[in-house]
Amino acid sequence: TTTGSTHEFQAEVKQVLDIVIHSLYTDREIFIRELVSNAADALEKMRLTQLTENDVFGAELPLEIHITTDETEGTLTISDHGIGMTRAELVENLGTIAHSGSKAFAAALKNAGKSGDASVIGQFGVGFYSAFMVADYVKVYTHSWRQDGEHLVWESTGTGTYSIDEAPDQVRGCKIVIKLKEDALEFCRPDRVKAILAKYSNFVSFPIQLNAERVNTVEAIWLKSKDEVTEEQYKAFYQFTAHAFDEPSYRLHFQADAPLVINALLFLPEQNMESFGMGQMEPGVGLYCKKVLIDPRPKKLLPEWMRFVRGVIDSEDLPLNISRESMQDSALVRKLGEVVTKRLLKFLDKEAQDDGKKFQEFYAKFSRFFKEGVATDFLNRDAIAKLLRFDSSLTGEGEVIGLADYVARMKEEQKAIYYQVAPSRKTIETGPYLEAFKSKGYEVLYLYEPIDEYVVNSLREFDGKPLQAVNSNEVDLGDLANEGESLSEGDTETLCGWLKDSLASGVEEVRSGKRLVNSPALAITPDGEMTPQMRQMMRAMKP
Ligand code: ADP
Ligand code: MG
Secondary structure, eight states: EEEEEEEOOOOHHHHHHHHHHHHHOOOOTHHHHHHHHHHHHHHHHHHHHHHHOSSSSTTTSOEEEEEEEETTTEEEEEEEEEEOOOEEEEEEEEOOOOOOHHHHHHHHHHHHOTBBBBBGGGGGGGGGGGGGTTTTEEEEEOOOOOOOOOOEEEEESSSSSSEEESOOOSSSSSEEEEOOOOOGGGGOHHHHHHHHHHHHHHOOOEEEEEEEOOOOOHHHHHOOOGGGGGGHHHHHHHHHHHHSOOSSSEEEEEEEEESSSSEEEEEEOOGGGGTTTOOSOOOHHHHHHHTTEEEOOOSSSSSSGGGGOEEEETTSOOTTTOOOHHTOOHHHHHHHHHHHHHHHHHHHHHHHHOOOOHHHHHHHHHHHHHHHHHHGGGGGGGHHHHHHOETTOOOOOOBOOOOOHHHHTTOOTTSSSEEEEOOOOHHHSSSTTTTHHHHHHHOOEEESHHHHHHHHHHHOOEEEEEEEEEEEEEEOOOOOOOOOOOOOHHHHHHHHHHHHHGGGGGGGGOOSSHHHHHHHOOOBBBSSSOOHHHHHHHHHOOO
């Protein structure tokens, strides 16, 4: 809604501002990181735009960030010569947010036990609003890179509305002026701002000047060797590049010379952002060639299921002038992705063996991605399958087992890897299917999620052993040590016939078998038929 130059913030923005202004009190300094990272994003977009557009407003301006402090006025100003914004973009970018962003942000503050902690904000696409933690008002002066853009100023106190007016001549980009609150005047002290920049912004790949002095060093830590990088630097790099607030669960930093020259630094997060209701994540591993960013979110570099992985892949074998479009179908890029994926899977398998407890905790949050990988990533299916973990008839409380360990403890004559799909351990252990397997001493995997059946069906076998559902027609357990009397052949036939008639169309066939010890009967899925769990899943998927 508009009255003159005044606009109402969208409801979701109001919610975010309410949280930002009233309930974030620790780590307020991160608003500087957020604004600097926005400036760096805008410069990066400008760099890419300049590769293809020759009609750019202020084409001669350097791709730099300038920060100035004014202790007399109590202001902090952050300017960049990035892409800037048009009037419509100001409304779109600084007046609205995706619905999921505000909800997910609120949920994360609660669930991650981070209430009051401002550092989470950047990950939810609402970083700009963090300025209102410290501001009486914020002014954004801007001119878009487009020649027909206007000279504009956006202004707000963060309570309900903002205004957009014409401003005197602006250079290209954004200049953000923050009038600091009485209790936030520390953020116009040059030494304080300098320390904050050193902490959070050393990885910005454009020059930053504070009061006309250069402050950042533009380090590409992924090109260094491991012993030259400290734990703190790794963590800061992860948090800056991934906009993350957690500590990475795993880190893989490696150099390779063959078949391609690769410098990679990968992180696996601690928090699964998709579980906060953020929707599907974008790929998070940037592609570089000799320190120059080619694509921050390349879609075809790593398999889609690996979208939770963060970090950097740099290869000097890539042509520096490779465009993002041609990159998408470059065989070289595909090869690069394959090599890195293999390496990461091998690394994880080793980590899982070395510290099973840690891996189990990580897996509990990220299992969805690995299952998706088994179902969709044909090339790496077996290596991903090694990382799956399950409950089973032999695991104790809080224990899980992987397929490799399952195979290692299979009985000598056991023909297959057995599993049952059901909602809970209790359903399985009180049902009739398990008894035959128990009497043989065969382990049965417990699969609780509907997607699990889809996963084992895609996998079909592991280490040469077929995967079979306990209620499948294919299960062959040989002779069971069945004691007690059995019915005569004639009586059995009569009983089967009577059952078939009584159950009518509900069953295809009734026959005697050797799969039960104590229970009288069980249902088995005929060959080529959907299992009950599959049918249930299909029904749930229907609109
Ligand atoms: P995010 O950076 O995750 O998109 P933010 O709340 O930090 O979320 O910023 C919202 C949007 O505002 C950005 O996506 C961008 O389009 C725009 N924006 C913010 N700062 C700048 C800037 N300095 N130059 C150009 N656009 C900007
Ligand atoms: Mg941002």
